[in-house]
Amino acid sequence: MSKASISIFKPTYLPKAGGYKGGKSLSEVKAKIGKKKLYKLSSNENYLGASPKAKKAIRAAINDLGLYPERTDVHFRKALSDFYGCIMSPDQFVTDNSGVALLEMIERAFLNPGDEVIICNPAFKPYYMFAGKLGAKAIDVSMIGKNYDLDIKGILKAITKKTRLLFLCSPNNPTGTHIPQSQLDELLPQIPAHVVTIYDEVYYQYADAEDFTIGLPYVKAGLNVIAVNSFSKAYGLAGLRVGYGYTTEEIGRYLAQVRRPFHINTLSMDAAQAALKDKSFIKKTVSLVQEEKQYLYKALDKLGVKYWKTQANFITIKPKMNDKKLEEAMLMQGVMVRPVANFGAKGCIRVTIGDHEANKAYIKALRKVLK
Ligand SMILES: Cc1ncc(COP(=O)(O)O)c(C=O)c1O
Incomplete structure (x- = not known):
């Protein structure tokens, strides 16, 4: 291919302009951690699935x-x-x-x-x-x-x-x-x-x-x-x-x-x-999050982890550990969480509120990882 003296590409679309890197995919992670049960708490999806x-x-x-x-x-x-x-x-x-x-x-x-x-x-x-x-x-x-x-x-x-x-x-x-x-x-x-x-x-x-x-x-x-x-x-x-x-x-x-x-x-x-x-599905979804966020606040307080009270279906925490290392260590415990430094929140990790089983698994893993 001959090299054009005038670029056919728009500079703002070139990779160095920076794109959106979403959270890791389930299949990527499953390949990494093997058969361990996996809790995906990294993308703020609805833990109850769809209506x-x-x-x-x-x-x-x-x-x-x-x-x-x-x-x-x-x-x-x-x-x-x-x-x-x-x-x-x-x-x-x-x-x-x-x-x-x-x-x-x-x-x-x-x-x-x-x-x-x-x-x-x-x-x-x-x-x-x-x-x-x-x-x-x-x-x-x-x-x-x-x-x-x-x-x-x-x-x-x-x-x-x-x-x-x-x-x-x-x-x-x-x-x-x-x-x-x-x-x-x-x-x-x-x-x-x-x-x-x-x-x-x-x-x-x-x-x-x-x-x-x-x-x-x-x-x-x-x-x-x-x-x-x-x-x-x-x-x-x-x-x-x-x-x-x-x-x-x-x-x-x-x-x-x-x-x-x-x-x-x-x-x-x-x-x-x-x-x-489907109003009843939304009601069920919201009640789960409201109930579980109280459980998570108490558990995070007990662990002494800094967090922000939430109005959404996730809680952002600022643990005393490098964010990337914590993400990796949590993954090895079967819990996917999301560092959000690229959103402007340095050292913070965003964790979706799941069902009680998932939230318990998250807290158990966090306790282990932060030890
Ligand atoms: C603040 C905010 N706005 C917009 C969106 C876009 O959501 P979607 O493209 O999945 O509809 C998201 C998804 O994470 C979000 O967090």
Whole structure:
């Protein structure tokens, strides 16, 4: 092959630009640890699996796999509008094959090379990744204090004419902390109209703090806010890849122009609509997490391990041991956990809340490893 003097590759897509490295896969790990029972607590999936109603919908939809999906996602968006009590019209919803696909679509929709996005570290890595690939610049306004509070003044100061997106995440991955409603009430009305706020609320079902809020009040108030949701967490459909957002009619109609034709698959749409109706599955899922997080707090206190109280389905800890070494040692005990230094939380490990058996196994392994 002749070497071109002008590169055919876009520099922002080359490996050195940095990609997303997800947690280790189950098969990779099983090959490593052999027959030992394995507890996967590294990706914040639902330990109860998927809603039975969603599985039934998938089985029914399988017969039509030869056909293209509905030309648009209109039925899915109508189901989402119903789910929110019809407070928002179907045009205010946007769907995609996963939360990250939606985040990517939103960034593609709003960012030009040279634009700026504001990210509050520690934060979900793909926010950066997509911005970088589009040639935009990420401005970090790190959270402050030992409880990871939003730096409201810092955010307002960081906004320039080039700022297009502000990323907020509540409950936040990887800290598990939330942004109190009073802080959002203070910040969001001050965000200038040329900036769109992405409010990532994919763990909202697990939040039980009195001052927690989803993004709905701000969308209803007509602010430029897009709330991002996923079916990978409480709905237990991570393998299927389906997510959605809701926003103002103006932004919703704009995003409808950005999406690809037939952008979401039939199985995703049918399963997600069934999952939305399965309220008892969500109740069971959330109760398990609420109950088990109390068990884990007590066990971590007993072990003297630093952790952050969580509003999500994971607890982030800061053990007095090198994070990579701890990950490896836990793996050898059959427990997969996730170091989150690459999310901006140095020395921290994020651990999904499992069922009682898994959580007991995690604590037993941690006790052994930290000895
Ligand atoms: C904060 C946050 N946002 C978005 C997502 C995307 O979820 P998915 O792409 O599985 O829908 C995740 C997944 O881990 C997440 O933690």
